[in-house]
Amino acid sequence: MTARIGVLALQGAFREHRAALERLGAQVTEVRLAADLDGLHGLILPGGESTTMARLMTEYALWEPLRAFHARGRQLWGTCAGAILLSGEVQGAPPQFGRQDSLGLLDVTVQRNAFGRQIDSFTTGLDVRGLTGAFPAVFIRAPAFARVGEGVEVLSEYEGQAVAVRQGRVLATAFHPELTGDDRLHELFLQGCLTPA
Amino acid sequence: MTEATTGTPALKQGFAEMFKGGVIMDVVTADQARIAEAAGATAVMALERVPADIRKDGGVARMSDPKMIKEIIGAVSIPVMAKVRIGHIVEAQILQALGVDFIDESEVLTPADDQYHILKHDFKVPFVCGAKNLGEALRRVGEGASMIRTKGEAGTGNVIEAVRHARTVLGEIKHIQARPAEELMTVARDLQAPYELVRYVHEHGKLPVVNFAAGGVATPADAALMMLLGLDGVFVGSGIFKSDNPERRAQAIVKAVTHFQNADVLAEISEDLGAPMTGINIDDLIPAERLAARGW
Numbered sequence: 102m103t104a105r106i107g108v109l110a111l112q113g114a115f116r117e118h119r120a121a122l123e124r125l126g127a128q129v130t131e132v133r134l135a136a137d138l139d140g141l142h143g144l145i146l147p148g149g150e151s152t153t154m155a156r157l158m159t160e161y162a163l164w165e166p167l168r169a170f171h172a173r174g175r176q177l178w179g180t181c182a183g184a185i186l187l188s189g190e191v192q193g194a195p196p197q198f199g200r201q202d203s204l205g206l207l208d209v210t211v212q213r214n215a216f217g218r219q220i221d222s223f224t225t226g227l228d229v230r231g232l233t234g235a236f237p238a239v240f241i242r243a244p245a246f247a248r249v250g251e252g253v254e255v256l257s258e259y260e261g262q263a264v265a266v267r268q269g270r271v272l273a274t275a276f277h278p279e280l281t282g283d284d285r286l287h288e289l290f291l292q293g294c295l296t297p298a
Numbered sequence: 299m300t301e302a303t304t305g306t307p308a309l310k311q312g313f314a315e316m317f318k319g320g321v322i323m324d325v326v327t328a329d330q331a332r333i334a335e336a337a338g339a340t341a342v343m344a345l346e347r348v349p350a351d352i353r354k355d356g357g358v359a360r361m362s363d364p365k366m367i368k369e370i371i372g373a374v375s376i377p378v379m380a381k382v383r384i385g386h387i388v389e390a391q392i393l394q395a396l397g398v399d400f401i402d403e404s405e406v407l408t409p410a411d412d413q414y415h416i417l418k419h420d421f422k423v424p425f426v427c428g429a430k431n432l433g434e435a436l437r438r439v440g441e442g443a444s445m446i447r448t449k450g451e452a453g454t455g456n457v458i459e460a461v462r463h464a465r466t467v468l469g470e471i472k473h474i475q476a477r478p479a480e481e482l483m484t485v486a487r488d489l490q491a492p493y494e495l496v497r498y499v500h501e502h503g504k505l506p507v508v509n510f511a512a513g514g515v516a517t518p519a520d521a522a523l524m525m526l527l528g529l530d531g532v533f534v535g536s537g538i539f540k541s542d543n544p545e546r547r548a549q550a551i552v553k554a555v556t557h558f559q560n561a562d563v564l565a566e567i568s569e570d571l572g573a574p575m576t577g578i579n580i581d582d583l584i585p586a587e588r589l590a591a592r593g594w
Contacts, residue, residue, distance in 0.1 A: 110319070112340060115318075116318070133560075150339075150377075153339065153340050157556055160549075225302040235300060242399070280315065
């Protein structure tokens with residue numbers, strides 16, 4: 102069976118995810134409006150700017166349809182900004198934002214820009230639970246999961262901070278697998294999408 | 299776990315990828331930066347005067363006061379970019395020391411060097427540079443630029459030059475793709491571009507880095523047009539804060555870049571935005587007033 106996967110295409114590095122998924126034989130849809138979610142097995146929320154994506158999700162009423170998509174047993178994976186959008190609570194937004202909106206599908210508190218500004222962005226080899234051998238992790242103004250709830254499995258840590266987590270059908274990584282050409286995490290995600298919930 | 303590395307081309311170009319489908323807005327105060335962030339900007343460009351005012355005021359336009367850049371960095375959570383004069387290595391070192399996330403080596407400021415651009419490989423912070431054609435774009439990438447933008451004609455509110463530069467670069471890319479491999483060295487000679495980068499374009503049909511629109515975007519329709527032509531995102535300079543209702547216009551341009559293929563959405567968001575910036579007819583500019591001619 103071919104997996105039908107959506108990539109949230111409001112802003113950011115959605116084309117790279119698309120390319121990785123297509124390399125693995127998935128059928129990919131770019132999601133900009135709620136109607137685009139119909140018939141999909143899973144959805145990737147890409148990297149980019151979380152404040153930009155959150156604003157567009159509010160403007161085009163995507164929050165509830167995405168929560169409903171999850172409730173229907175579909176898989177979700179957020180990378181970097183996408184991970185912020187999935188989280189229960191967001192820290193590091195400027196005060197004028199008040200509380201930054203998020204989907205609340207992952208029982209974590211995410212800290213934006215946890216490793217500093219662009220000048221501090223880095224790559225490193227990372228051990229990720231479920232993968233054999235180090236994963237080339239690209240951290241760009243990356244967030245980290247500062248608090249991780251009880252039902253959340255930590256798949257990887259960097260300098261004592263959780264940077265890859267999973268809770269049921271929701272996967273989140275603070276780094277950017279789509280920029281590396283290493284498709285192992287995309288493969289893992291696709292397997293999950295095709296396993297009955 | 300292996301050692302962490304910073305400042306690599308992959309990190310600089312990867313960061314540039316994150317701006318795609320987004321709008322980078324010129325701001326001159328922390329308040330404007332907050333408005334831009336709330337409207338959905340993916341980054342702000344901190345500068346002392348928007349291009350329209352630089353045109354009006356004349357004189358030498360330089361890097362902004364670090365105090366003002368620091369205020370803007372402190373005011374928002376999105377990336378902050380800032381401009382240096384073409385060839386001004388020390389202004390770039392200062393911006394890197396301030397923690398600016400991206401440097402624009404920009405023809406909008408008065409050039410510091412009429413021969414040489416900055417060797418951008420020497421910096422950990424990524425650079426964006428303007429280009430009018432493919433040869434210029436590839437020379438800048440050869441020097442280490444992580445993002446290319448059209449030069450357009452900044453501060454005019456007139457999109458014609460940005461369209462011209464976008465069509466030129468994208469047309470030249472298509473032309474190179476159609477050439478047989480043995481002709482590429484001659485193509486490189488004619489373009490005055492690095493051979494390896496010409497080969498990259500031949501193979502991939504695109505620039506090695508992201509390619510944005512800049513210089514004259516004033517309306518949501520302008521922004522959507524640049525996306526439709528095939529660019530990755532949009533810089534808006536004077537177009538927002540020189541218009542009647544910056545907040546509404548900023549929000550509308552952000553939406554236009556995401557929904558550029560959806561005319562129903564574009565029709566809705568283009569409504570009732572108040573007057574855009576007045577704009578200048580390019581033919582009325584004397585050659586010395588054409589910023590795109592700066593740099594080579």
